[in-house]
Each structure stands twice: as structure tokens, then as C-alpha cells.
Amino acid sequence: MYIYNDFDEKFVRERTRQFRGQVEKRLDGYLTEDEFKPLRLMNGLYLQLHAYMLRVAIPYGTLDSTKMRKLADIADKWDKGYGHFTTRQNIQYNWPKLKDVPDILDALANVGMHAIQTSGNCIRNVTADHFAGAAADEIEDPRPTAELLRQWSTDHPEFQFLPRKFKIAVSGAPNDRAVTKAHDIGIRMVRDDKGEAGYEIIVGGGLGRTPMVGKVIREFLPRAELLPYLEAILQVYNLRGRRDNKYKARIKILVHETGLDEIRDAVEKAYEFIKPEFSHPSDELVNGIARYFEPPQFNNVQTAAFDKALEENPALCSFVETNVAEHKNPAYGIVTISLKPVGGTPGDATSEQMRTVADLAEKFSHDEVRISHEQNIVLPHVRKADIAEIYQVLKEAGLATANIGLISDIIACPGMDYCALATARSIPIAQEISTRFNELKLEHEIGELKIKISGCINACGHHHVGHIGILGLDKAGIENYQITLGGDATETMALGERAGPGFSAEELVPALERLIDTYLNVRESSQEIFLDAYRRLGAEPFLTALYPEAEKDAA
Amino acid sequence: MTRAFTPKMVTANDLLEGDVIYLTADNKWSRLLSDAHVFTVETEANAALELAVGQQDRLVGAYLVDASADKDGNPTSLHFREEFRSRGPSNYPHGKQAEV
Numbered sequence: 001m002y003i004y005n006d007f008d009e010k011f012v013r014e015r016t017r018q019f020r021g022q023v024e025k026r027l028d029g030y031l032t033e034d035e036f037k038p039l040r041l042m043n044g045l046y047l048q049l050h051a052y053m054l055r056v057a058i059p060y061g062t063l064d065s066t067k068m069r070k071l072a073d074i075a076d077k078w079d080k081g082y083g084h085f086t087t088r089q090n091i092q093y094n095w096p097k098l099k100d101v102p103d104i105l106d107a108l109a110n111v112g113m114h115a116i117q118t119s120g121n122c123i124r125n126v127t128a129d130h131f132a133g134a135a136a137d138e139i140e141d142p143r144p145t146a147e148l149l150r151q152w153s154t155d156h157p158e159f160q161f162l163p164r165k166f167k168i169a170v171s172g173a174p175n176d177r178a179v180t181k182a183h184d185i186g187i188r189m190v191r192d193d194k195g196e197a198g199y200e201i202i203v204g205g206g207l208g209r210t211p212m213v214g215k216v217i218r219e220f221l222p223r224a225e226l227l228p229y230l231e232a233i234l235q236v237y238n239l240r241g242r243r244d245n246k247y248k249a250r251i252k253i254l255v256h257e258t259g260l261d262e263i264r265d266a267v268e269k270a271y272e273f274i275k276p277e278f279s280h281p282s283d284e285l286v287n288g289i290a291r292y293f294e295p296p297q298f299n300n301v302q303t304a305a306f307d308k309a310l311e312e313n314p315a316l317c318s319f320v321e322t323n324v325a326e327h328k329n330p331a332y333g334i335v336t337i338s339l340k341p342v343g344g345t346p347g348d349a350t351s352e353q354m355r356t357v358a359d360l361a362e363k364f365s366h367d368e369v370r371i372s373h374e375q376n377i378v379l380p381h382v383r384k385a386d387i388a389e390i391y392q393v394l395k396e397a398g399l400a401t402a403n404i405g406l407i408s409d410i411i412a413c414p415g416m417d418y419c420a421l422a423t424a425r426s427i428p429i430a431q432e433i434s435t436r437f438n439e440l441k442l443e444h445e446i447g448e449l450k451i452k453i454s455g456c457i458n459a460c461g462h463h464h465v466g467h468i469g470i471l472g473l474d475k476a477g478i479e480n481y482q483i484t485l486g487g488d489a490t491e492t493m494a495l496g497e498r499a500g501p502g503f504s505a506e507e508l509v510p511a512l513e514r515l516i517d518t519y520l521n522v523r524e525s526s527q528e529i530f531l532d533a534y535r536r537l538g539a540e541p542f543l544t545a546l547y548p549e550a551e552k553d554a555a
Numbered sequence: 556m557t558r559a560f561t562p563k564m565v566t567a568n569d570l571l572e573g574d575v576i577y578l579t580a581d582n583k584w585s586r587l588l589s590d591a592h593v594f595t596v597e598t599e600a601n602a603a604l605e606l607a608v609g610q611q612d613r614l615v616g617a618y619l620v621d622a623s624a625d626k627d628g629n630p631t632s633l634h635f636r637e638e639f640r641s642r643g644p645s646n647y648p649h650g651k652q653a654e655v
């Protein structure tokens with residue numbers, strides 16, 4: 001776990017102190033809302049439908065028990081006893097009062113956390129693979145790199161007023177769990193043919209109104225050159241990105257309109273110019289930070305008792321099958337705690353549950369917790385021998401839902417239950433889908449299936465890259481849901497294709513049932529997941545399932 | 556011919572709480588949609604909005620929303636977004652629905 005140095009500490013304290021003064025001035029009438037709004041947004045404070053919302057950064061999704069307990073305390077003291085974990089690995093509080101926010105920021109600063117750069121046209125919280133440091137397929141832990149980027153981008157004087165917001169994700173493994181291709185910059189750890197580790201730099205990805213898959217701007221960037229190269233990209237974007245039109249201001253549009261080759265040339269030119277300004281090679285900086293992310297001392301305990309427990313306890317077995325991933329140490333597992341209980345709100349955790357997770361992390365996971373972009377919580381380093389006990393504790397806390405990667409493990413943005421920008425609700429749709437497919441008892445039969453729901457075209461719910469994506473719209477004053485099919489959020493990223501006319505809230509779940517029925521009928525075997533079946537067969541059979549009437553009309 | 560005017564309410568968020576508020580007939584602010592005044596004359600609605608926008612020290616983001624009133628003047632909002640705003644989220648009994 002990275003620990004704030006004096007510089008970080010001073011900076012965060014100073015910002016909190018400034019914000020306290022700004023809130024006072026606003027309340028005393030010395031600042032108008034127009035003057036205050038950019039200041040509060042710089043500190044992660046939004047005004048939503050029913051209340052203010054505070055977005056707190058969880059850098060690269062990593063927490064320890066102290067931080068998690070603090071998040072729980074804040075939920076109890078200043079909110080309604082829960083928090084919402086987002087697709088950007090942040091936590092959002094839905095009900096803070098304006099006058100309390102400076103106190104909340106102070107409380108966060110006490111544990112080395114803040115809400116800075118979680119809004120505005122700057123470089124946002126850097127995200128990373130939630131299995132970082134634990135995954136069996138990892139080349140290198142991406143978090144030291146992500147932490148270096150956090151330090152570089154925090155309060156970077158040149159990049160506080162970019163044309164638009166800027167999101168960076170880092171993955172350390174060939175299996176991309178950080179959705180790198182849907183970020184302004186995606187960074188993937190790779191090896192060259194000499195076996196040397198370096199970065200593949202992807203640029204211009206993004207979802208939202210104009211979804212685009214990121215393009216590789218540099219196939220292999222030596223680790224030493226990371227910061228000046230990224231600075232060069234940002235500089236080119238800052239100068240050439242469009243400021244005339246908010247909807248065309250992201251770097252994806254610049255890359256798309258200018259062409260990758262021209263942007264690459266411009267970046268290389270800027271890079272040559274910038275390089276001498278960076279006195280320290282980035283790899284040395286990353287290595288310096290890496291000592292905060294040393295892997296824990298693993299001890300190779302016997303797993304025989306675990307194997308026996310699996311045989312005797314089918315519920316545990318089912319949990320392990322879906323919620324435990326392969327760890328780099330065979331005596332360990334990575335436990336994902338689902339925040340998607342049947343009929344629940346995706347990504348929400350009560351303060352009680354946060355404390356349970358903190359206790360478990362402290363006792364069983366070398367005090368490490370991760371938040372995934374799929375809105376779940378991860379205990380990254382768990383001895384297999386302890387999993388049965390952990391499962392028991394999770395069960396009692398209502399956290400043992402065995403559904404990771406399945407149809408009810410839905411990503412859903414807050415939608416019109418909270419978000420001021422929403423065009424329709426997303427949460428009730430997620431609740432309905434998970435309730436219905438639980439009733440049908442089909443979930444495990446269906447296997448891996450990613451449903452992602454957004455409440456407007458901003459696509460915080462990643463609907464474009466869901467195997468089944470759902471987008472909520474306002475169609476003449478009625479909530480309407482558009483389906484996309486065939487999206488993929490991984491290294492083989494694909495944008496889903498729009499199926500056709502949208503569905504009303506009532507029609508939606510029956511339509512999904514027809515879709516899933518068809519999949520179960522046409523798949524080659526239970527090994528062929530929905531996405532593969534879709535890729536093999538094309539859209540046709542699935543569209544027939546969604547729109548049986550249209551087929552009849554055409555016949 | 557002038558186009559028909561859809562009656563309006565003035566709504567905003569409370570500065571301190573962030574809570575949804577409505578302008579009442581006696582120029583006060585209420586947290587309940589049922590207290591909202593429905594303006595049937597366009598110029599009056601616009602004037603009320605202007606007044607609201609000026610009250611920076613107690614509210615944020617005032618705007619007009621389409622509304623209708625029954626014969627006793629009881630207001631209803633015409634769009635689902637405003638309906639949600641008047642109640643609270645659908646996943647928990649939080650917000651206004653919890654208070655009434």
C-alpha cells in the first residue's frame with residue numbers, strides 16, 4: 001500500500017483547508033453558484049437529482065482495512081450508511097450535506113484519501129487491473145506504474161484545464177481486466193522479443209456518445225520512457241484537442257479526425273522536445289514506488305482440507321467456482337466478493353459490509369482490498385485453506401452471492417435514481433433481471449454473460465462493451481431501453497451492435513428471456529458462452545428472438 | 556396564433572441539503588411538490604424563475620418544469636424525471652418518500 005509522503009500529505013491538507021474556506025464563502029453568500037461550482041467539482045462534489053454527491057478516489061482500486069473502515073465511518077456519520085462503488089473504482093456517497101463535506105474530506109485525509117480530480121477536465125483517478133499483484137497471468141504489478149501516474153498527474157500545472165476529462169487505465173497482464181482499450185490512454189504491460197518488460201500504449205479509446213476502441217500508438221515503450229511519452233501525448237491533446245464542441249473534445253475524436261499516424265508523429269516530435277526535461281528515468285521511479293507494493297510473504301500451506309471442504313459443501317463449491325480466481329501462488333486464491341445480491345443495487349455496500357470486508361482483509365488477505373470496475377470487491381491474497389471460513393463470514397454478512405461473471409453480475413450506473421444527467425433509470429432494470437433469472441434458476445446453466453446498463457449515452461455503465469448492453473433513454477416521456485449485442489470489454493474489445501428499436505421497462509426482461517432461451521438452444525455446448533455463440537452465428541438468430549413480430553411481418 | 560403555454564412550476568435544489576424544492580404560491584420554498592404553485596401564464600412563470608435565480612444564497616439551479624393542476628390547484632409533474640425528483644430513488648426508501 002502506497003503511503004503518502006510529506007508532499008502528498010501537505011498538498012491534500014492544503015486543498016481541504018482551501019475547500020473549507022470556499023464552502024464557508026458560498027454559505028455566507030460571498031461566492032455565487034457559478035463561482036463555486038468549478039471549485040466544488042475540483043473536489044469531487046456534484047449536485048445530483050436529490051442531493052449532493054461526493055465522489056472519492058480510490059487510486060487503482062486499492063484499499064486496506066484502515067481506509068475501508070474510514071469509508072464505512074463516513075457512510076454512517078455523514079451519509080445514509082452505505083456507499084456506491086463505481087465503474088471507475090471510486091466510491092460515491094449519495095447524500096452528503098454541503099456543510100459537512102469539508103469534515104468528510106478531513107476524515108479522508110486522515111487515511112491518505114481524497115476526492116481531488118474525480119471531476120473536471122483533468123486527468124482523473126488512474127484505474128488498474130483489480131487482480132494486480134495477485135493474478136497468475138501477470139507480467140508485472142501495474143500499481144507502481146499507476147501510482148507514478150497518480151503523482152505525475154495530481155495537480156499537474158499544465159493539465160488542469162484540458163479540452164475534456166482524461167482517463168488512464170493500466171493493466172499488467174495479457175488478459176485485460178482494466179478495459180484499457182476504452183480509455184483515453186490505455187497502458188498494457190508487455191514483453192518484447194528479448195523478454196524485456198515494457199508498455200504497449202493505446203490511445204483514443206472511450207465509450208460515451210461516440211464509442212471507440214483505442215488504437216496502439218506505440219507497440220513497445222521502454223519502461224524508462226513512460227512519463228515523457230505520456231506528457232507528450234497530453235501536450236499534443238491539450239494543444240490540438242477541440243475546445244469548440246464539448247462532444248468532440250475527447251482525445252478519441254482528435255485521433256479519429258486527425259488520423260493515428262499524424263498524431264503519432266506529433267507525439268514523437270513533442271517527445272523529443274520534452275525528453276530532456278525529465279531527469280529521472282521512469283523505470284527508476286516505478287522501481288522506487290514498487291517497494292510499497294512488495295508482494296506479501298506467501299506461505300505454502302496445505303490445501304488438502306480445502307479440497308475436502310469443497311467436496312462436502314456444494315454451496316462453497318459453487319462459490320469457489322464463480323468467485324475465486326487463480327492466484328500466482330497455487331496455495332492461494334483471489335476471492336471476489338459480489339456486490340450484486342439477488343435484486344440488490346449493483347455496487348452498493350453498507351457500512352456494516354465494508355467493516356466485514358475490512359476485518360476479512362486484515363485477517364486473511366494481507367490487509368489488501370480491491371475495488372473492481374465491475375463494481376465488486378476483491379480480497380487479492382487469500383490462502384485456500386481459509387476460504388471456507390471466509391465464505392461463512394460472507395454468508396452471514398449477505399456478501400456470499402456466487403455469481404461473478406454470470407448474468408446477475410451486472411454493471412449498472414446510478415441512472416435516474418440519482419444522476420442528474422440520466423435519461424432513464426438503470427438500477428431497477430438490473431434488479432429485475434437478477435431477480436427474474438434467479439427465479440428461473442438458469443444462471444449457472446447460462447454461464448459467463450456480461451450485462452452492462454447505462455442510464456444515458458454517457459455510458460458510465462459500459463453498455464457498449466457488455467455482451468448484452470442496455471441503454472436507458474427517454475422516448476417521448478417514457479423510459480425506453482435499447483439493447484446492444486456482442487460487446488466485449490477485454491483485450492479482444494468489440495463495441496456491441498444496436499439490435500433495433502428499444503423496449504419499454506415492462507417489455508425488456510421478457511425480451512431478454514427470449515434472447516437467452518435462443519442462446520441456450522443454439523449454442524454448440526455449455527462451453528460456448530453467449531459472446532462466442534454471437535460471434536459464430538452473427539446477430540440474426542438473436543434478433544429474431546428479440547423481435548419475433550418483425551420476423552413474422554417480413555415472412 | 557400564439558402557441559399554447561404548458562403550465563409550469565419553479566423548482567431548484569436547496570443550497571445546504573441539495574434537496575429538491577418548489578416555489579409556492581406565497582413565494583416561499585417547499586420541499587413538497589404538493590405545495591408547488593402552478594403558473595398558467597407564461598410571463599408570470601418567467602418572472603418567478605428570474606426571482607428564483609436571484610436567490611443564490613439559498614438554492615442552486617432553479618428551472619421551470621411542465622406541470623398541470625387540477626381544479627383545486629393541486630400540482631402534478633408531467634415528466635417521469637420530475638416525478639422521481641419529487642419522491643426519491645426507487646431502490647431505497649430514501650429522500651422525500653421517507654419523510655412523508
Ligand code: SF4
Pocket residue numbers: 413414415416419420421422423454455456457458459460461
Ligand atoms: S451513464 Fe449517464 S445516467 Fe449513468 S451515471 Fe453516467 S451520466 Fe449518469
